[in-house]
Amino acid sequence: MRTKEILKKTRSGDVLSKEEIIYLLGLMPDSPEAYxxxxxANRLSKELSEGKAEVRAQFAINLAPCSCNCLFCSFATVNGVFAKETELTPEQAVAYARQFEIDGANAVFMMSTAQYPFARFVEVAEEVRKNLKPETILIANVGDLTLKNAIRLKDAGFSGVYHALRLREGTDTDLSAEKRKQSISNFVEAGLKVGTCVEPVGPEHTNGELAEMIEFTASFNPSYSGAARRIPIPGTAIAKRGVISELRMAQIVAVTRLGMPRSVIGNCTHEPCTLGAIAGANLFWAEVGANPRDIEEKTEEGRGETVKSCQSIFHESNWDVWDGPSRYYNNR
Ligand code: SF4
Incomplete structure (x- = not known):
């Protein structure tokens, strides 16, 4: 059987070809082969992360309508979900970050919308960094940056960034795919670790598109890759395209793991679920504040998971959880 042959290849440490990735993505999600x-993927993830999954916790320092108009994002001006702008004070940002430390997050993420003033982001970040334990890993989730500003992030105390070239970038977003790729190069050149993901997956994406994106994420040896499905924002045009099942997402998470080199330890999925974890996800996300997949101003009152609930989903899926600063940023 072809699936067995392909899996034999991943077991011996070989990287899959695009055609093999497409084949695995084309299996019926509930077929014995897909299982x-x-x-x-679960076995390999456990081997690479020594059986310990991790939880990242992200807070947003602002909430604002964003003219980059990514159709899947609740901040997109075109979606008309949020009309007013709010932002955290540095004290509030510090309080969120310190709470994540207390909760046992393996890394703390600070997010802003793409057009939030960069100088202000750095100013708040410096305050947050000063108030965290030196060993706590701080990661930024921001818009596209020049090399100069990527270096400023590093100097402000960030260990890395989350940055993704999204599926159908430039068609479903007003951003340029080339600029997204350039930013990733800038982050790498600045010495920041880059985590990424194949996202946001909807029913319209072909296996060829997914395979291409899996290969792109593998191409820059990220700290982690993974896959996340698109969450429909009620009332938006893109919501009409529908949503893939958790099982299909789990299949894509698994194939993404197998499409990465072994130097990539992390394999994330969002939103957290047991199916993703049993399919080889070893990285989940807790969230507070604004969330691009939520219509609540504070996602802790909506879709957001807590560090504790993410840990619990891992335990239910037969994963242990790492206690301490993330180990997934050591692949370079
Ligand atoms: S995903 Fe980021 S860049 Fe796109 S609309 Fe939302 S905040 Fe703006």
């Missing part, structure tokens, strides 16, 4: 793929 074999998920089992192998």
């Amino acid at each position: 074999m793929v998920m089992a192998e």
Whole structure:
């Protein structure tokens, strides 16, 4: 059987070809072969992360309508979900970050919308960094940056960034795919670790598109890759395209794991779920404040998971959880 042959290849440490990735993505999500793929991705993730999953916790320092107009994002001006702008004070940002430390997050993420003033972001970040334990890993989730500003992030105390070239970038967003890729190069050149993801997956994306994106994420040896499905924002045009099932997402998470080199330890999925974890996700996200997948101003009152609930989903999926600063940023 072809699936068995492909899995034998991943077991011996070989990287899959695009054609093999497409084949695995084309299996019926509830077929015995797809379950074999998920089992192998789980085995490999556990081997690479020594059986310990991790939880990242993200807070947003602002909430604002954003003219980059990514159709899947609740901040997009075109979606008309949020009309007013709010931002955290530095004290509030510090309080969120310190709470994540207390809760046992393995890394703290600070997010802003793409057009939030960069100088202000750095100013708040410096305050947050000063108030965290030296060993706590701080990661930025911001818009596209020049090399100069990427270096400023590093100097402000960030260990890395989250940055993704999204599926159909430039068509479903008003951003340029080339600029997204350039930013990733800038972050790498600045010495920041880059985590990424194949996202946001909807039913319209072909296996060829997914395979191409899996290969792109593998191309820059990220700290982690993974896959996340698109969450429909009620009332938006893109919501009409529908949503993939958690099982299909789990299959894509598994294939993404198998499409990465072994130097990539992390494999994330969002939103957290047991199916993702049993298919080889070893990284989940807790969130507070504004969230691009939520229509609540404070996602802790909506879709957001807590560090504790993420840990619990891992335990239910037969994963242990790492206690301490993330180990997924050591692949370079
Ligand atoms: S995903 Fe980021 S860049 Fe796109 S609309 Fe939302 S905040 Fe703006």
